[in-house]
Amino acid sequence: MASLPTRESASASTQEPVIGIRELSTRFGAHVVHHDINLQVRRAEVLAIIGGSGSGKSTLLREMILLHPPSSGSIKVLGVDLKNLSRDDALDLRLRWGVMFQHGGLFGSLTVLENIGLPLREHTQLSDAEIDEIASEKLVLAGLKPEVGAQYPAELSGGMMKRASLARALALDPELLFLDEPTAGLDPQSAAGVDELVLYLRDQLGLTIVMISHDLDLLWQVTDRVAVLGDGTLQAVGSMVELSQLDNPWVTPFFEGARGRAAQAAEHLSTKPREPSSKPK
Ligand code: ADP
Ligand code: MG
Numbered sequence: 001m002a003s004l005p006t007r008e009s010a011s012a013s014t015q016e017p018v019i020g021i022r023e024l025s026t027r028f029g030a031h032v033v034h035h036d037i038n039l040q041v042r043r044a045e046v047l048a049i050i051g052g053s054g055s056g057k058s059t060l061l062r063e064m065i066l067l068h069p070p071s072s073g074s075i076k077v078l079g080v081d082l083k084n085l086s087r088d089d090a091l092d093l094r095l096r097w098g099v100m101f102q103h104g105g106l107f108g109s110l111t112v113l114e115n116i117g118l119p120l121r122e123h124t125q126l127s128d129a130e131i132d133e134i135a136s137e138k139l140v141l142a143g144l145k146p147e148v149g150a151q152y153p154a155e156l157s158g159g160m161m162k163r164a165s166l167a168r169a170l171a172l173d174p175e176l177l178f179l180d181e182p183t184a185g186l187d188p189q190s191a192a193g194v195d196e197l198v199l200y201l202r203d204q205l206g207l208t209i210v211m212i213s214h215d216l217d218l219l220w221q222v223t224d225r226v227a228v229l230g231d232g233t234l235q236a237v238g239s240m241v242e243l244s245q246l247d248n249p250w251v252t253p254f255f256e257g258a259r260g261r262a263a264q265a266a267e268h269l270s271t272k273p274r275e276p277s278s279k280p281k
Contacts, residue, residue, distance in 0.1 A: 015042070016079060017041055017042055017043075017076075018042065018043050018176055018208045019041035019075070019076065019077050019078075019176075019208075019210065020040050020041075020075070021037055021039040021040070021060075021064075021073070021075050021076075022038055022073055022074045022075075023037075023038060023073040023074070024036070024038075024060075024070045024072070024075065025070065025071050025072045026059055026060075026068075026070050026071050027071045032232050033059055033232065034056050034059070034070070036073075036233065037060070037073070037233065037234050039227055039234060041208060041210055042208070042224075043206075044202060044206050044207070044208055045202075045208060045209075046198060046202055046209045046211065046222050046223050046224050047209070047223065047224065047225050047226070047227060048211050048212070048218075048219055048225075048226045049210070049211070049212050049227050050212075050219070050226055050227070050228055050229070051228055051230055051250070052230065055229040055230055056229050056232070057229055058212065060229070061178060061180060061210070061212060063075060063082075064077060064082075064178065065094075065097065065099055065178055066082060066085070066090055066093070069082075069083075077093065077097070077176070078093065078096055078097075080093050095119075095172055095174075096172075096174055096175050096176065097175070097177065097178060098169030098170055098171070098172070098174035098176070098177045099169055099177075099178045100162070100166050100169045100177070100178070100179045100180065100182060101165065101180055102180040102181045102184060104153070104161045104162065104164070104165040106153040106161065106164060106168070108152065108154060109152075110153075111149060111150055111152055112139065112144070112148055112149050112151050112153065112156070112164045113132060113135050113136065113139065113149030113150065115153070115164060115168055116135040116139055116149075116164065116167045116168045116171055117131040117132060117134070117135035117171065119168065119171040119172050120134060120135065120171050120172065123172065124172075135171065136149060138168070139164070139167050141167065141170060142164065142166045142167035142170065142197065143163050143193055143197055144160060144164065144167065148164070157190070158185050158190070159186050159187070159189075159190030159191075159193065159194075162183075162186065162190075163193075163197075166179075166182075166197070170201075174207070176208045176209075177207050177208070177209045178209075178211070179198075179209065179210070179211035179212070180211070180212050181212055181213055181214075182194050182198070182213060182218070183213065183215045183217075183218050184213075184214075184215070191215065192217075195217070195218055195221040198218075198222045199221070199222055202222075211223075216254070219240055220240050223239070224239065225237055225238060225239055226239070226243055228243065228250055228251050228254075230249075230250025230251075231250060235248055235251055236251050243255070
């Protein structure tokens with residue numbers, strides 16, 4: 001793995017990482033998906049995982065959120081070792097992170113507001129009125145108009161669906177947020193809104209964010225560091241600028257081709273976000 005300088009300060013390096021992955025390996029039968037992965041996620045950073053199709057991005061994410069046990073190695077999240085957790089400890093931990101799944105995962109039979117309030121209904125003793133109030137707050141935080149709360153998921157556009165799913169992930173005020181392909185399938189305007197939202201969550205709420213994305217605009221705009229999976233290992237970890245300077249067969253292709261060059265040029269010409277469609281409050 002390429003070792004790269006980072007912008008980390010001396011004090012930050014003494015803090016315990018939010019996620020610590022050590023010597024992780026994953027096998028499905030004879031198929032080795034991950035071999036000896038070591039990765040740390042720091043507090044209040046946006047870290048993206050990239051890699052080709054089948055490189056093990058989703059599996060690694062699933063391992064971090066207790067949906068799949070690694071074959072060997074260890075994962076610590078928020079100071080807790082994920083191995084051999086009791087049911088209660090696992091539940092306590094799950095309540096401290098939010099997950100936005102790629103396809104939203106909203107319940108079609110519930111309104112948007114009911115979907116957002118669901119984690120509160122399941123895990124708190126709050127009254128219905130209090131739950132609706134908090135759910136409305138998260139709805140607006142995620143950049144949706146209040147009236148969207150009364151709609152059903154089938155009535156939403158792709159961008160609104162992602163925002164509603166994000167609002168639900170934020171319901172319990174998590175410290176850590178996992179986003180699987182937050183801009184996949186969105187038009188450029190909706191995707192631009194997601195850039196701003198991610199930065200707002202990191203900078204104003206201090207959230208630590210781990211995401212999977214191929215969206216070069218998003219990667220250039222919001223990530224502090226990017227981890228590149230390839231050939232079963234972590235090929236490199238660094239900022240986009242650092243990665244763009246590497247000569248690595250698993251990394252370089254991301255920066256080649258028209259899309260990569262355009263996104264890179266845009267980053268170097270301007271630090272403005274791409275065409276914002278709406279501002280998070
Ligand atoms: P990515 O998200 O990077 O496209 P995945 O993590 O989904 O990759 O998958 C990595 C590899 O692991 C793929 O070859 C996939 O077929 C395999 N894989 C993932 N989940 C399972 C599973 N539950 N059983 C068997 N193989 C799996
Ligand atoms: Mg995947």
